[in-house]
Amino acid sequence: MGGTGVAEPWTGHGLGPFGPAVHKPYSRTQYATDGSAFLKVYVGIDPDGRCRREVATIERAALRGISVPPVLASGGGEAGSWTVFRTMTGTPCSIGTREAVERYIGHVVAVSGRMHQPTAGVTPGSGWVARRVDLRLSHQFLLDQLSSRCHRLPWWPVLGTALQTIDTHPVVHLHGDLKAAHLLVDGDRLHVVDWEASARGPAVLDYTDVVFHLVRDLLYEDAPLGRIPVDLVTRLPFSGPVLAWRLLLWLDRRRPQDIRLVTVHDVCRLTADEQDISAYQSLAHTIVRLRAAGVPR
Missing domain, CATH: 3.90.1200 (Aminoglycoside 3'-phosphotransferase; Chain: A, domain 2)
Structure with a gap:
């Protein structure tokens, strides 16, 4: 990701830079170089739907007293559907x-x-x-x-x-x-x-x-x-x-x-x-x- 000279959308939220991507069957994950956050780009099956569901569900799970990774930003576009989460220790x-x-x-x-x-x-x-x-x-x-x-x-x-x-x-x-x-x-x-x-x-x-x-x-x-x-x-x-x-x-x-x-x-x-x-x-x-x-x- 990157290399085109065009700023990635999450940089507008003050997020990043992110390190090398870890590829999974349906996502790519990159951790911030300072370890504070991680970026998930959804690929494969229904990437936009999975992105929206994850963000919406995390909000509701937190209301049930479940400890979940806070969503720092989420979006879509040429970079694909993506979400940046705060890193959870453990x-x-x-x-x-x-x-x-x-x-x-x-x-x-x-x-x-x-x-x-x-x-x-x-x-x-x-x-x-x-x-x-x-x-x-x-x-x-x-x-x-x-x-x-x-x-x-x-x-x-x-x-x-x-x-x-x-x-x-x-x-x-x-x-x-x-x-x-x-x-x-x-x-x-x-x-x-x-x-x-x-x-x-x-x-x-x-x-x-x-x-x-x-x-x-x-x-x-x-x-x-x-x-x-x-x-x-x-x-x-x-x-x-x-x-x-x-x-x-x-x-x-x-x-x-x-x-x-x-x-x-x-x-x-x-x-x-x-x-x-x-x-x-x-x-x-x-x-x-x-x-x-x-x-x-």
Whole structure:
């Protein structure tokens, strides 16, 4: 970014200069050279929408007593959709040991207690600000996040039918991506970052996302199958259909051919399993197979 002789829009807010960019699948991040702030430029899927949702959600999360990174400036234009946040101190949660995973799950439960408070009139959708177009059922909100190529795959009707069970769940405000790296421990304080995936839906969506990232990340870091602490996440609400959906969402956003590696049997096994530990073990075995097939993390 830069190099054209034209001032970047955030310089008008007195922000910067920023150092080298760290590239992620859907964003570029740069830290201020003095460490006081960081710049996020949104790329890929709906960059403007994700930018606006993150800024709006952070404002509302702060009102619920959640420690979030203050927004210093946000905008769009030739530079793309971007936000500058004040840097939050703290250390990301670890999942390197069983004890670390147990602490991480405790932090998830604590922050979820502030987020998942019942709120009248909340409907499923992206972000925390409801719009008229968001009037749909929870299962349809999830299906809509999968690409059109999924509609033609043999497991599509199985998933659609199984997900209808979540339509009876209360709709709450969600972070959408409570993986360990997004929870910063700062002494006795917990800061929550990266709110661009914020949404409204059943609380089990947040909890399933936690389990999925925990299992996938440990396996991609070469943890043996027998060392995956699936028993520790039984503190969290469970839904086999949502677990299957989360696995498929991951694959749908990787290489085009990866989504075809999941069979009807895989989806049926996860959606029909009523026992959380056995379902998480099935998830782990499936991820091991997918990694062996070359699916990128």
